[in-house]
Amino acid sequence: MNFELTEEQKLVQRTAREAADRVLAPRAAARDVSCEFPAAELAELARLDLLAIAVDAAHGGGGLGAVAYSLAMQELARGDASVAVAVSVTNMVAELIANHGTAAQIERWVPGLASGAHVCGAFVLSEPEAGSDPAALRTSATKTPAGWRLSGTKQWITNGGRAGVLVVWAVTDPSAGNRGITAFLVPGDAKGMSVARLEEKLGLHGSATAQLVLDGVEVGEDAVLGAPGRGFALAMTALDGGRIGIASQAIGIARGALQAAVTYAGERRTFGEPIIKHQAVGAMLADAATWLDAATLMTLRAAHAKEAGQPFSQLAAMAKLFATEHAWKICDIALQVHGGYGYVRDFPVERALRDVRVTRIYEGTSEIQRIVIARNLLRAVS
Numbered sequence: 001m002n003f004e005l006t007e008e009q010k011l012v013q014r015t016a017r018e019a020a021d022r023v024l025a026p027r028a029a030a031r032d033v034s035c036e037f038p039a040a041e042l043a044e045l046a047r048l049d050l051l052a053i054a055v056d057a058a059h060g061g062g063g064l065g066a067v068a069y070s071l072a073m074q075e076l077a078r079g080d081a082s083v084a085v086a087v088s089v090t091n092m093v094a095e096l097i098a099n100h101g102t103a104a105q106i107e108r109w110v111p112g113l114a115s116g117a118h119v120c121g122a123f124v125l126s127e128p129e130a131g132s133d134p135a136a137l138r139t140s141a142t143k144t145p146a147g148w149r150l151s152g153t154k155q156w157i158t159n160g161g162r163a164g165v166l167v168v169w170a171v172t173d174p175s176a177g178n179r180g181i182t183a184f185l186v187p188g189d190a191k192g193m194s195v196a197r198l199e200e201k202l203g204l205h206g207s208a209t210a211q212l213v214l215d216g217v218e219v220g221e222d223a224v225l226g227a228p229g230r231g232f233a234l235a236m237t238a239l240d241g242g243r244i245g246i247a248s249q250a251i252g253i254a255r256g257a258l259q260a261a262v263t264y265a266g267e268r269r270t271f272g273e274p275i276i277k278h279q280a281v282g283a284m285l286a287d288a289a290t291w292l293d294a295a296t297l298m299t300l301r302a303a304h305a306k307e308a309g310q311p312f313s314q315l316a317a318m319a320k321l322f323a324t325e326h327a328w329k330i331c332d333i334a335l336q337v338h339g340g341y342g343y344v345r346d347f348p349v350e351r352a353l354r355d356v357r358v359t360r361i362y363e364g365t366s367e368i369q370r371i372v373i374a375r376n377l378l379r380a381v382s
């Protein structure tokens, strides 16, 4: 077993850390209030090769793997979780197209995602009535002489209205269950696609979360990603990898909150002593640091398995479950350690608690991760 990072992984980590400190963190509090989309920040991160980290360098990507991606996500989320989620979805979309697209699709979309020319990507699966159960989606794709016509409503779409390219899932064969679902590559300016509303959220205020309406959006035959009927399997594969990204995001948010809490606890004095010297406070921080380390190791292990081409679905589900549930607890402890000051906007732990909450929900809720894990446990004994 080797816990050492490679030189390339260290470089990505350092690059993302510096970008988080220089570009993201100084504007994070203001963005939380303004809810401004981080277009300039994404352009800067594209310049630093952080939008398609695990994509082959021949297609404009970083040519690295899931470990480097996780390390970068951890750093960026510490700086600003809103920007990190836009980066995460863009990496996911770039990787999905690079791994499953035709040569023409890859050439059309992947270099532009990596360079920032397409701004960002969007993963358009969820619907108002289909989140945990994506097989229940209703958006339809009907055959036309020139290709396909897409109609339906999509919900909770990160980067919706901003992405240059969207992967949209739709039903092509209603009689075939989840084998009747197909993924399509849709340009961001496609006629008939519009943002019906932008959600006002508890946290991640700088991330655009849109309800998208597709009203007879026409795409060519060459827009099908993979093959007709393969969409559900593609979504599940992408979400396995995406869970490593969300676990990493949760770790980054929690790390920032814990660092702030330790600093504060070393400075704030009550009863004549820094509060970290009171055992009750020190014990909370010790628990938080231990959970954070465990979450980081689990997530990097899942990333390592993915990178090595080993089965990683179970490891990614466990990492996401553990990292997000404990990141939430760590941010709560960080707020508690700040006392009343933790409850106001002057200190970053208030935003961290709001931002981290959604990591237990998106890309599969904690309840869904437990279902995935339990299913795999049963498979292992039968």
Ligand SMILES: Cc1cc2nc3c(=O)[nH]c(=O)nc-3n(C[C@H](O)[C@H](O)[C@H](O)COP(=O)(O)OP(=O)(O)OC[C@H]3O[C@@H](n4cnc5c(N)ncnc54)[C@H](O)[C@@H]3O)c2cc1C
Pocket: 089, 122, 123, 124, 125, 126, 128, 129, 130, 131, 132, 133, 155, 156, 157, 158, 159, 201, 204, 209, 358, 361, 362, 363, 364, 365, 366, 367, 368, 371
């Ligand atoms: C800010 C934000 C950004 C998002 N970004 C995207 C995106 O970019 N693209 C995208 O496609 N989606 C996105 N999502 C959607 C997200 O993945 C879904 O919200 C999530 O999968 C849950 O689906 P749901 O909201 O429909 O809840 P539901 O599926 O209705 O679940 C409601 C509750 O029931 C529980 N539950 C459901 N089924 C079961 C079961 N079988 N057993 C036990 N408990 C169960 C859930 O865990 C949850 O607690 C985003 C969501 C948010 C909030």
